[in-house]
Amino acid sequence: xxxxxxxxxxxxxxxxxxxxxxxxxxxxxLGRIIGKSKxxxxxxxxxxxASENDMNVIILGETGCGKxxxxxxxxxxxxxxxxxxPVNCGAIPEQLMESEFFGHTKGSFSxxxxxxxxxxxxxxxxxxxxxxxxxxxxxxxxxxxxTLENRTYIPLGSNTPKSSDFRLIxxxxxxxxxxxxxxxxxxxxxxxxxxxEINLPPLRERENDLFLLIDDYFKQKNANITLPxxxxxxxxxxxxxxxxxxxxxFLDKYLFLGEDALKSLHFSEEDNFxxxxxxxxxxxxxxxxxxxxxxxxxxLSKNNGNTSKSAESLDMNIRTxxxxxxxxxxx
Numbered sequence: 229x230x231x232x233x234x235x236x237x238x239x240x241x242x243x244x245x246x247x248x249x250x251x252x253x254x255x256x257x258l259g260r261i262i263g264k265s266k267x268x269x270x271x272x273x274x275x276x277x278a279s280e281n282d283m284n285v286i287i288l289g290e291t292g293c294g295k296x297x298x299x300x301x302x303x304x305x306x307x308x309x310x311x312x313x314p315v316n317c318g319a320i321p322e323q324l325m326e327s328e329f330f331g332h333t334k335g336s337f338s339x340x341x342x343x344x345x346x347x348x349x350x351x352x353x354x355x356x357x358x359x360x361x362x363x364x365x366x367x368x369x370x371x372x373x374x375t376l377e378n379r380t381y382i383p384l385g386s387n388t389p390k391s392s393d394f395r396l397i398x399x400x401x402x403x404x405x406x407x408x409x410x411x412x413x414x415x416x417x418x419x420x421x422x423x424x425e426i427n428l429p430p431l432r433e434r435e436n437d438l439f440l441l442i443d444d445y446f447k448q449k450n451a452n453i454t455l456p457x458x459x460x461x462x463x464x465x466x467x468x469x470x471x472x473x474x475x476x477x478f479l480d481k482y483l484f485l486g487e488d489a490l491k492s493l494h495f496s497e498e499d500n501f502x503x504x505x506x507x508x509x510x511x512x513x514x515x516x517x518x519x520x521x522x523x524x525x526x527x528l529s530k531n532n533g534n535t536s537k538s539a540e541s542l543d544m545n546i547r548t549x550x551x552x553x554x555x556x557x558x559x
């Protein structure tokens with residue numbers, strides 16, 4: 229029985245994805261996404277699931293987490309032949325949104341000097357990634373919903389429907405459930421875009437990923453740099469509210485300013501202990517032990533004193549953790 233070329237390609241892609249899924253744990257990330265933490269392993273699993281079909285995906289996470297990288301990875305592993313079209317919905321003036329999405333014909337409004345293709349047409353046979361989906365106004369939500377249902381659209385100034393077969397991925401840092409309750413987002417639109425949900429963890433919750441990201445950054449910059457203990461301790465303890473984006477901005481500063489770049493990190497009072505560590509005349513051994521003690525205390529606090537969960541989050545053998553708890557006199 230013959231298998232069509234299209235079906236063969238689909239089976240081949242599925243097999244490649246299975247092999248890739250099996251190898252994820254042995255590498256430092258997936259594509260351009262860097263991280264080996266358990267939280268990121270869960271994200272990689274969902275990326276591979278999403279790449280196996282065309283369901284709508286929504287990526288949730290704080291600003292600067294790398295939602296665009298996740299969307300692009302889904303597109304690339306899906307084997308789409310069309311383009312990946314990223315759109316920042318928050319950067320488009322509301323009065324221009326309809327024209328930007330659906331395109332327009334010459335003379336359809338003042339300033340429309342020629343026909344223009346919109347984002348939906350550009351994403352045909354590819355992926356349309358709408359970042360900050362919560363910024364889309366209600367009137368445009370209605371029109372996008374219609375397009376998602378029948379894959380047709382009408383450019384401004386035209387009466388002729390056109391078709392576009394695209395895969396939709398959206399992202400936001402906003403609480404869309406709350407927006408639905410407040411009626412700033414249509415419930416039918418929300419349920420249409422929210423089929424598979426991927427929650428991207430903030431950098432502060434990605435145990436042991438920080439220095440993988442730092443090493444990758446310096447590798448991309450061809451910078452052969454070893455960070456001093458003072459800088460490593462400060463970076464490890466900082467909460468990174470701007471996530472990976474803030475980390476990259478800091479490293480840019482570090483390349484130019486050296487340790488003076490630390491002044492740009494705004495520590496909370498509870499996090500100042502590490503900065504105090506670096507100003508004291510501690511030996512390397514003393515500073516490392518104090519740092520290790522504080523990390524264990526924070527992990528135990530986050531896990532309500534559960535040593536098993538703390539050992540797992542720290543990627544540490546539970547007996548080793550129990551020994552260190554006793555060594556440091558942690559209550």
